[in-house]
Amino acid sequence: MTTTSSPVTGWPNLTSLPLDEPKKIGILGGTFDPPHLGHLKLATHFAKALQLDVLLLIPSGEPWQKESDITPAEIRFQLTEAAGIDLARVFLYLKIPTQIGIDRIELDRAGPSYTIDTAKALRERFGPHASLTWLMGADSLLNLPSWNSWDQLLNYVNFAVASRPHHELSAQMNPEIEALLAKHQSIDANTLEKSPFGLIYLDNSLSVDLSSTRLRNQLKSSARGTIASEHIPSHALEIITNLGLYK
Template identity: 75%
Template structure:
């Protein structure tokens, strides 16, 4: 995988990983012709507060989701390798994206195209990330719209001049530009409307609709572990 030239990065708490994550990954793997896609569960998700499932369990759930993602790629004839990376779990202290992208740049070299995949809510929240303004020195961003998150309404001078300026400087309307650029570009994809909220899913799993929600929203292999261990009840 170290010889790959176009790398997608999907980071997150993955508590639990769900179908929204897989849809996002599949969409951009195909659109950006990714050689590899890394799912990177956070070790200490510093912005998430307490009550997070232990890191090793979230890693196992993400590994299981990776099996279903790889099978989906095979079925759809998407030639993207899937990897589950422990770097944030093995790294001491809070999980900062800036440390992750620096390590990935060192691993894959100066010329590889590295693209961080995210939903619009994460883009809007970027100024709260540690050293966020330096991230574009190391990666591109591919952003998918989310239900009930109107990017135009959220990004306005009153709410976030930083994000507005960031977009003005880095946004491209050409997805293929990301394939040919190691870093520094932002592409917003409005064709995919995907919900990435694990928080809402956890709440619904604790309700009387648990079985219906689980079968619709959680990948098969991940759900098997959740069911066997009685998680999220």
């Protein structure tokens, strides 16, 4: 397994996990440019709701759908590691036993970062019986048809989708997503544990209205200090401040 084990942050070496039995693994991918409290809230919610054994945070290497001025991958990886420290503290406080891994799988793979390639690689890594669930907001589900080989993803993973303000699924859904939900939607989160892949669980109990793009723009304003402290995990904010990012 290629999940990082950092001497600085003390991440557990997930290669030591016994993989001879099905595991419940959540995957939260993204540019994490920067990681924000919305990411942590979504991760915490699904770690608890799905009773995940492992949560992988996967910063993208070359996000092919994003603008060209994205922060370099290694810095975004550092920011994600730092945010993971705060997430681990939240899990400890809430007594959530989920292990956290910060994974380099997309950074170490050459070329554009396609989710389908990551899903295939993780399925191969964890085997055919592990429940792999890709965590996302409703905006990502609505944009799914723009992803590379999007219609193949459910052959490798489940989806757990959290509602987002201003992204009402019923009002904005295109026929392709309607058909996907008609075939794959499950109304019970517990079914994901029993299914390695192929299900979509919609969760309307969490509403997170934060985006990295909007946050980057806000950080360029005169209210930078207040905005940063309200929306960015403390350890990631320390790196952002030291490196003078997002000015």
